[in-house]
Amino acid sequence: MKIYQVERPLVATNRIPGLEHRHLQVVRDGPVSAVAVDAVGCTPGDWVICVGSSAAREAAGSKEYPSDLTIVGIIDRWPPQETE
Amino acid sequence: MKIYQVERPLVATNRIPGLEHRHLQVVRDGPVSAVAVDAVGCTPGDWVICVGSSAAREAAGSKEYPSDLTIVGIIDRWPPQETE
Amino acid sequence: MKIYQVERPLVATNRIPGLEHRHLQVVRDGPVSAVAVDAVGCTPGDWVICVGSSAAREAAGSKEYPSDLTIVGIIDRWPPQETE
Amino acid sequence: MKIYQVERPLVATNRIPGLEHRHLQVVRDGPVSAVAVDAVGCTPGDWVICVGSSAAREAAGSKEYPSDLTIVGIIDRWPPQETE
Amino acid sequence: MKIYQVERPLVATNRIPGLEHRHLQVVRDGPVSAVAVDAVGCTPGDWVICVGSSAAREAAGSKEYPSDLTIVGIIDRWPPQETE
Structure with missing residues (x-):
């Protein structure tokens, strides 16, 4: 999995039926941005865990769902504080 | 998923039968170009969402279709305007 | 598989039910960090082998588990000593 | 899919039985080279489309074939002429 | 597939049961190193073909084996001699 920050x-509107009406989020990891299916309900600025590969389909709710990147969790505190 | 712009x-003509007659598009993300199966019907210049990994097969219409990158949606407005 | 060092x-807390309560570790390979499901029980500083792709699901214990990176082993001695 | 040029x-000779006697080609995309199973019958210099991920197995002829990169088509004209 | 040189x-010892006692090899492609399951029996210095993605599981002997990189062949002569 990778850590990303939700951007927007x-x-x-014009999408294949298989994508349904799931929310898509632009996520960013430094210079790299990607699009992820939102399976947890997050808001811009959240630091999240995204799963890729074939696991992204299960994570999006069904083995048939056409996702290759799905947000599976919101990180409690990120970046970590060195003083912890 | 990744955001690409359709190039051409x-x-x-000489292809494996499994690819059938589906349209292929050269798509570009900065210096990186790739070839995607067009599942929505797009035209050069469109900004699109492409899905990779094993999900690209389902997205192209069937679990047996040999695609590793499929265009699954056309983005309404891209790049986003900061003044929105 | 890739070699990573466990960081933390x-x-x-807010995660999809499919992730269950498995431990997640931030792992690092030089400048690249990732998040892996811990299937062996390791501690920060350990050098570990992580498996990705669809094999990460099986390695995490079940074909349905939504992992794309799973720690599958702790390396006995790393980095290797050239004098060995 | 990615565009490569066939090199050689x-x-x-010493290979797992699962690979059978299929032809393997070294393909190149700028500084990046890879090895692909040849499913169309191409010759050095050809510009080809290669499919990766799990789709490479189907493309090589069977769901059990152990390929992660398969040549699925020869491009008619490449690079494209800007005057077209 | 990718070409690597076997390093060591x-x-x-502490690994998940699913990995069994198969031999693991550190392989290198320039600055990039990885860990591969050895399905052919190779020795340090050999130039080998490694298969990744979900095909690495089949190549390691079973659809359930948790590998994402498996050595599937030893290259007869590498690097190629330009005078051939």
Whole structure:
């Protein structure tokens, strides 16, 4: 899994039916941005864990769902404080 | 998923039967280009969402379709305007 | 598989049910960090082998588990000593 | 999928039985080279489309074939001429 | 598939049962190193073909084996001699 920060929702009205009406979020890891299916309900600024590969399909709710990147958790505190 | 811009159609007459006659598009993300199966019907210049990994097969219409990158949606407005 | 060093545990209270209560570890390979499901029980500083792709699901214990990176072993001695 | 140029055949006499006697080609995309199973019959210099991920197995002819990169088509004209 | 050179065996006594007692090899492609399951029986210095993705599982002998990189062949002559 990778750690990303949620940047903004992504709207794509013209989409394949298989994507349904799930929310898509633009997520960012430094210079790298990607689009993830939101399975937890997050808001811009959240630091999240995203799962890729074939596991992204299960994580999005069904083995048939066409996702290759799904937000599976919101990190409690990130970045970690060195003084902890 | 990744955001790409559609560049041009790609013609490959000599192909394996499994690819059928689906349209292939050259897509670009900065210096990186790739070839994607077009599942929505897009035109050069469109900003699109592409799904990779094993999900690209389902997204192309069937679990047996040999795609590792499929265009699954056209983004309404991209790049986003900061003034929104 | 890739060799990583375990950095710290990662806490994400708000997660999808499918992740269950498995421990997540932040792992690092030089400048690259990732999050892995801990299937062996390791501690920060350990050098570990992580498996990705769809094999990460089996390695985490079940074909349905939504992992794309799982710690599958702790390396006996790393980095190797050239004098061995 | 990715666009590669075929460089040369690759001979590996000592191989697992699962690879059978399929032809392997060294393919190149700028500084990146890879080895692909040839499912179309191409010759050095050809510009080809290669499919990766789990789709490479189906593309090589069977769900059990151990390929992660398979040549699925020869591009008619590449690179494209800007004057077209 | 990718071409790697075998560097050394990797010992990880504390491993998940699913890995069994298969030999693991550290393989290198320039600055990039990885760990592969050895399905052919190779020795340090050999140039080998490694298969990744979900095909690495089949190549390691079973659909359930948790590998994402498996050595599937030893290259007869590498690097190729330009005078051939």
